[in-house]
Amino acid sequence: MELFSYWRSSAAYRVRIGLNLKQLPYRITPVHLLRDGGQQHSEGYAALNPQELVPTLRHDGQVLHQSMAILDYLDEVFPLPALLPDDAAGRARVRALAQLLACDIHPLNNLRVMQFFSDTWSVPQPERDDWTRHWMQVGFEAMERMLVESVDTGRFCHGDSPGLADCCLVPQLYNARRFNVDMGPYPTLARIDAACLALPAFDAARPEHQPDAA
């Protein structure tokens, strides 16, 4: 397997965690999102991924896009350890938590959005950072409440094994630290993040442990 990845991309980070949890061997091909005007926009990469976003996973002749679709694919093709629970209600809960992060926070704070703000609207850095923190705080507040109110929350987002929601949470909390978001109001998120990062699968996926880390 070949993962087209950028060390700081949250979406690539999610897939690295999933691959590591399943102990699947993979090779990283770095795509530098800031170098050469953005290597994701190169002709070669755009032919592989028309959205010109990371990650892309090559496996068994398939070219796979979108981190969440890739994680579902991995869970179907390599079922153990499972990233989703067995029951439909549990699966729906884990997916909703994951999508709160992957649909309602991350796309708003992505590099291309920041580039639009600076290049097209000339939004100053402090206001761009306020925007970034705002969507994290709105999302974290809801997620903290959803975790606290559910008996299904365990050592991890769902029970005592790491899964899909944890694959999304840890990269998002890495971003939260970069932007100095006060995690005080979200003790459950912080606790689960710490439990995840203590595991080798999560540790090896950290941005700073990537071959292309600055």
Add this chain to the structure above:
Amino acid sequence: MELFSYWRSSAAYRVRIGLNLKQLPYRITPVHLLRDGGQQHSEGYAALNPQELVPTLRHDGQVLHQSMAILDYLDEVFPLPALLPDDAAGRARVRALAQLLACDIHPLNNLRVMQFFSDTWSVPQPERDDWTRHWMQVGFEAMERMLVESVDTGRFCHGDSPGLADCCLVPQLYNARRFNVDMGPYPTLARIDAACLALPAFDAARPEHQPDAA
């Protein structure tokens, strides 16, 4: 089943299509996103959905959040007709197309983002509309290419039966029309949208056919 819906919400529209395709009976409880300061922020609704977003689906004692998680749940609990193909590669393709729309276009153009721009940044309406069109055009361009380049594209996004990607495409093209996006460069998206809207399941889910339509 009870669907908390708003007639113009893309995310609720996706779930209405999914429910209709599976011919599942459901009752709509309207949540007016603009009335009373946004009924999604009411205490009662926030208790049901801490993200204060639509849709929410109540089924069999479960309270389900996030449109994409709900569609996966429906496909697991009511397998026929299937919203996803049988093979892992096909499922990954359909999910990636769906997520291109549901993660990389829609969250950027959502009501709460527009409210942030107007209330916090005082961005004038024409620039907000440019932003909205920009992310649609970026996404549509990639999706058109992905559809044209794949032999799996049929009458619908994947083969000749409507599925998950079509559930996401039709609401997004409804938005494109509202914002006068020229669909000329995306003939495949327009063709599939038309094929979908000719089916009763999609027609009944249209915003203008909802009980809470203005």
